[in-house]
Amino acid sequence: MKIALAQLNYHIANFEANTNKIIGAIRQAEEQGAELVVFSELAVTGYYPHDLLERKEFIKKAEQAILKIAQECTNIAALVGAPSINQSPRGKKLFNSAYLLNQGKVETVRHKSLLPTYDIFDEYRHFEPNRQFEIVPFKGKKLAITICEDLWDEQPTQNEFGKDKLYTRSPLEELSKHQPDLVINLSASPFSYNQENWRKDTLVKKAIKYQLPIVYVNQVGAQTEIVFDGGSFFLKEDGTIPVELAYFEEDFQVIDTDNPTSKPIEHEDYIAKIHQALVLGIRDYFQKMGFKDAILGLSGGIDSALVCALAVEALGKDHVRGVLMPSRYSSDHSIDDAVKLAENLGIRHDTIAIQSMVNDFEEQLKPLFNNLPPNVAEENIQARTRGILVMALSNKFGNILLNTTNKSECAVGYGTLYGDMNGGLSVLGDVYKTDVYKLSHYINREQEIIPHNSIVKPPSAELRPDQKDTDSLPDYDILDAVLFNYIEMNLSPDEIISKGFEPETVLKITRMVNQNEYKRFQSPPILRVSSKAFGFGRRMPLVARYN
């Protein structure tokens, strides 16, 4: 059978744009002689619409979009993801469904059975699970139509307290009883650099176990924090993958399931993939929000330099503006490094010294500070003065502020709320400092864009004389290893210590993570590239006793 895989980038709630995009792919598939074109999970709405699914007018628009798309399916059939209403008086209002559109109408609808409700996933909040397993006949073949998690009843786990079987049923086990010819899976599976093989491993096991080929169509593009990486594929019953679509971009391919071929995809290392994810994340955030221009503070340090380089790739050099805001503690090399970066990238940059405002704040506060010794209060005044300046430019010119905090800092609360934690989007909040270095080298792979000195100098917030990050934090290689074990691997402090880390260091770090939940609560949305990013996928109580 000739099937088209349509891997598209949707915009949440933009029914018009999504519908037009889907119809365009249907016509393309028809022209190329496909009998069926497959789209991804919740294609009509974009994944994930969250509580918009609770709004009647939203569901109505999704239904209208499906009907409009169905009218295009006269000489070709399409499988399209969209919500549908649960007509039973009992259970959640909606199903997460796959619509088979054929002969100008909705031929049949199948619903998702396994609803992921962990990490960033909230599907039980809105959907009732399917409990009926039926095959869909199409052109003499029997299709087993599944949606994303439906094939994940057995899944890899990252730590021993996780479970590999989160669900009580196996949809493919049920469907296989009806001897299907082909499994189709409509997906919305996000990118995680440290779980990149999970998807193929999981589906390959299913294909071999049930001796069934699988057509897998994923979404691509970023929806605020979540980056979908595409990489749709056709998987044969022997576990080989003869067809694979592009990563981090839209792609489209018509395959013959009896004789599938395609040009091979080059797989890059995880740093190159994180790089692609972040550029796509920035680009889609701006495009889908209707913004064009970014602004950010340039400190001369590696984090702001990396964000600036990524932003220029995503938005173009004419749409990124850098602001240097030196204080009396800023070293000469910081200013030079920031200027050099801006020149290397060819972006507009301006300089505003902060000292006069900082002095004025300190002067006005002096009568109330009771001659107490300088502490974090004075340091934060500097960071917040910069925050005001860059937000003033943002407000005046409509440039969106990019946040430059990395995951290591975000984890331990090394940053000033309402100061350098400001921003519309956090670009590096899910990238550990050790990977910030690797990404910077990657950016410089062909020529020096990020100044060498920004990469090699000891990291410093420069909020007091001769300050270094290592004054209050362990070395980043230790810090990041402990954080990864605590956050991604979900290990207890004792378990981390038993891996050979110093007890004092581990307890200090985990305590800092716990004590800074309140800061992260007010963080901008963070582009997610790992299996456990701060934000929506990691829900920790604020008011709690953390030991």
Place this chain on the structure above:
Amino acid sequence: MKIALAQLNYHIANFEANTNKIIGAIRQAEEQGAELVVFSELAVTGYYPHDLLERKEFIKKAEQAILKIAQECTNIAALVGAPSINQSPRGKKLFNSAYLLNQGKVETVRHKSLLPTYDIFDEYRHFEPNRQFEIVPFKGKKLAITICEDLWDEQPTQNEFGKDKLYTRSPLEELSKHQPDLVINLSASPFSYNQENWRKDTLVKKAIKYQLPIVYVNQVGAQTEIVFDGGSFFLKEDGTIPVELAYFEEDFQVIDTDNPTSKPIEHEDYIAKIHQALVLGIRDYFQKMGFKDAILGLSGGIDSALVCALAVEALGKDHVRGVLMPSRYSSDHSIDDAVKLAENLGIRHDTIAIQSMVNDFEEQLKPLFNNLPPNVAEENIQARTRGILVMALSNKFGNILLNTTNKSECAVGYGTLYGDMNGGLSVLGDVYKTDVYKLSHYINREQEIIPHNSIVKPPSAELRPDQKDTDSLPDYDILDAVLFNYIEMNLSPDEIISKGFEPETVLKITRMVNQNEYKRFQSPPILRVSSKAFGFGRRMPLVARYN
């Protein structure tokens, strides 16, 4: 049977404090001759521990706490809420359970069947639902043990797109087949001023339908945003409620189920209840976070005056500090009103004029502002300068900043991110401006605490000459009515218009709500008093096409 209802205020993850509190109540119940003492849902951990439930060491501590408490149950039995591990290889790792502790050990464990996963509730994220319905024999009686939502298989709905039967099963229908003598319900049911009768109505229907008495024990106290109001009760099979415990405070009572009596509880109107909820919310946030002192900016307006009065009630006048930060646009009466409020409350207050810093910012930014006309950029500089000053005092002295934004402002984005939207806790973020007025009159019910002038003058942000809120917003009675229909009632703009509101006004307001999701994303936690507060219980995509 003599049963004790122990309505306690737990601290999330504070196993030591929660265990000691539970053991204290067990001893008290034993002394008063009770045969069984009932605690609330997840009493050992506090409700809701969120992703702490995914941590092995957390579950271990909960298990240890249960064993410790069991040892105290030698002459009395106890029903205690805590998580338990799902031993099946399939399904989520945990159950949300009720432990029957008797004769020094765990006698039996029953699990929650209906897992709320909507609004603020996330239980499917962590728990597997119970599917086996068995009666627990105890002292010759047959107990139907249920946990909170288990009795809510049929529930009221606020709007026509909602559903009254969110679940496919009815636990009490199943349990009633075994002819129980008594239903026990361990609960963690939060306060919502606009759903205050739902709880009793729902349980009364169940009692009458199955002709069964119900012992209902709720949690009390605030956990960050969520306020549990207590109000535990004993409900007879005829639907009458002879025993009711206190609201918004811990309470304890031993009842004889054959002859239940208690002194009646006085029910206050919704404004008095919101008042109690907010005071409890502030007090518990501070106590449970280990903070003592609050700080806030006093503008002379009604919002900051109300928050200040609530904070003094919650923390005491010696633990609240006010800061006046007038600008050139502040009217004399604003300063007078703020001073008068501080004097009425007897709190420390200081004044720092912001003009010199604002001038300096404007001066430094002038070369970059290209002579563009003043706009929101300049207004935000004022709000953010105040934000820096009050945060500097917060950082210097360890006072936690209280946010004073009300729900109407929060909804339409009438506030400055990193300025007046700062704070550790938003006190009024779920209170519409029209209720801010009512609460202020309530505060003044015996004497003038909030200056009369703060209540009667036209609301103004005072960020430009002669500014009034009504320059850019509809009157608050219209605004709040439209907002309530859009947010709490989840109606579409068309439906709101059909209720008689001006189309232009409705579309303007709903557009403002949608366009300000990004600001609310970075809001402090908001004390929840309604059925739909901004924050955790209302999850909207940022990157979306909103019409």
